[in-house]
Amino acid sequence: xxPNSVTSYEIGGWVAEAEAWWExxxxxxxxxxxxxxxxxxxxxxxxxxxxxxxxxxxFKYDPHPHEDSVAMPxxxxxxxxxxxxxxxxxxxxxxxxxxxxxxxxxxxxxxxF
Numbered sequence: 011x012x013p014n015s016v017t018s019y020e021i022g023g024w025v026a027e028a029e030a031w032w033e034x035x036x037x038x039x040x041x042x043x044x045x046x047x048x049x050x051x052x053x054x055x056x057x058x059x060x061x062x063x064x065x066x067x068x069f070k071y072d073p074h075p076h077e078d079s080v081a082m083p084x085x086x087x088x089x090x091x092x093x094x095x096x097x098x099x100x101x102x103x104x105x106x107x108x109x110x111x112x113x114x115x116x117x118x119x120x121x122x123f
Contacts, residue, residue, distance in 0.1 A: 040074040041123075044084055048120050051113065058094060058109035061116070065091050083119045090115040 047068055051061040069088045076084065095106035107115075 038074070038076070038080070040072070041076065041080055041084075043068050043072070045120065045123060048087070048116050052116050052120055058112050059096050061112070062091050062094055062096075080123075083122045087115055087119045 044065075047056070047061065047064050050056045051058070051065075056064065065087070069084065069091075075081075090107055090112055093107045094109070094112045095101035095104065096109075098108075100106075101108060
């Protein structure tokens with residue numbers, strides 16, 4: 011068993027067998043912050059505004075170079091986050107992405123890992 015492996019856990023008397031998502035994701039641990047934020051947004055635990063603030067900071071301050079196969083999807087998502095406009099009136103005026111478009115691109119990014 012790996013040191014951080016999750017093979018079973020108990021919740022209210024129920025035992026669930028599971029593998030931690032990071033064990034099934036064949037990427038460098040330096041990408042985990044990106045993936046954790048993306049997963050939280052896709053799962054609905056973050057609003058688009060919260061995700062925007064968090065992801066822009068993760069992306070901006072990530073000191074690690076990534077291989078193209080990792081960097082390209084993260085950069086595509088970064089561009090979509092940058093294009094996100096929360097205010098519908100402003101979005102109608104200047105263009106940009108809405109929350110559902112951003113969430114869809116985040117889903118696609120996560121599915122690629």
